[in-house]
Amino acid sequence: MQADPYDLFFPMPSTPKSDTRRLKSLIPRLRGKRIAVLGDLMLDRYLWGTASRLSPEAAVPVVDFVEQSEGLGGAGNVAANLAALGARVECFGTIGNDEAGTALRNCLHASKITEKGVLSDRSRMTAVKTRIIARHQQVVRVDRERREPLRPETEERLLRSLFIALKRLDALVLSDYDKGLVTDNFAERVLSACHQLRIPVFVKPKTSRLYAYRGARVIVCNAKEAGFFVTRSLADDKSVEEAGRALLAHFGCGAVLITRGEKGMSLIEETASRPLHLPATGFEVTYARVGQPGIDRNSTGRQVFDVTGAGDTVLSVLALAAAAGASLPEAAFLANTAAGVVVSKLGTATVTPQELTHALDDIRP
Numbered sequence: 001m002q003a004d005p006y007d008l009f010f011p012m013p014s015t016p017k018s019d020t021r022r023l024k025s026l027i028p029r030l031r032g033k034r035i036a037v038l039g040d041l042m043l044d045r046y047l048w049g050t051a052s053r054l055s056p057e058a059a060v061p062v063v064d065f066v067e068q069s070e071g072l073g074g075a076g077n078v079a080a081n082l083a084a085l086g087a088r089v090e091c092f093g094t095i096g097n098d099e100a101g102t103a104l105r106n107c108l109h110a111s112k113i114t115e116k117g118v119l120s121d122r123s124r125m126t127a128v129k130t131r132i133i134a135r136h137q138q139v140v141r142v143d144r145e146r147r148e149p150l151r152p153e154t155e156e157r158l159l160r161s162l163f164i165a166l167k168r169l170d171a172l173v174l175s176d177y178d179k180g181l182v183t184d185n186f187a188e189r190v191l192s193a194c195h196q197l198r199i200p201v202f203v204k205p206k207t208s209r210l211y212a213y214r215g216a217r218v219i220v221c222n223a224k225e226a227g228f229f230v231t232r233s234l235a236d237d238k239s240v241e242e243a244g245r246a247l248l249a250h251f252g253c254g255a256v257l258i259t260r261g262e263k264g265m266s267l268i269e270e271t272a273s274r275p276l277h278l279p280a281t282g283f284e285v286t287y288a289r290v291g292q293p294g295i296d297r298n299s300t301g302r303q304v305f306d307v308t309g310a311g312d313t314v315l316s317v318l319a320l321a322a323a324a325g326a327s328l329p330e331a332a333f334l335a336n337t338a339a340g341v342v343v344s345k346l347g348t349a350t351v352t353p354q355e356l357t358h359a360l361d362d363i364r365p
Contacts, residue, residue, distance in 0.1 A: 031085070095126040241266070
């Protein structure tokens, strides 16, 4: 997954103690919510090693292999974030009938994510992002993937499986990484079925799809993507608000959350007279171990070197909090706080209820 510019910073504004108590009271209500994740599943693979010399063949380091680790990427990381917060998660997507697909299923099982809706297709390959890391730095990333659309018969099997599950869901997250699963017609059928059953849909769109996702509860995109949709750059609060209003009409959705890098994020709701702007802050991170703390919490600023999957955290926590009864501003604040926790870890990571509670305690009143 390529890091988006907005992922580099996440807002952590001050908030009254009463509001913090309200947000903390929402966290236990996240457990048990029934959320489905539909989208492009990937395997994040890490090859750890040491490097003390350059290759005599080229000006590149020679990495002596130490160990390998794996985790869920793409839509799988969204599902992992939801499961870590106690949600009952069902995953829907396709993988190849290959070694990486088996590894991905093992990761789903380890995270206690239901994967009956994950279909193996011999005609496809499982998307794998392999990162080689030495001396606490990523040396290179190798992507193994294909982007062709699903075969019609595979698409129909997947949709049948999803439609059966919809009646027992509290929300659906559509995580589109533009790997061939989601097409305009596919998205239209999914959102139409959810609309009929009043299932809220939370979407991270791709700019290659200009007319899909209509009727979503919330569209989550970064400033670059929003600027692409409205064909102009977003330089200030006014231009962000104008873009948000245009996107509300464009997608026919209830709200748009635009993440804005060092300027934080903005929530534009159809029913709100003005947007909610959340400011940003940051902490310094260095490469160490995937999923482990990598910052000095006594520091006052954070420059993020590895933001793998942080946008997935925003999407997943926003959807889960809203499904648990939070207002969208509350859900956005929780999502932003959770992302602040995740970027203090290395590699694709998740946040626990305890970590989210402690992060809220750290917010100055």
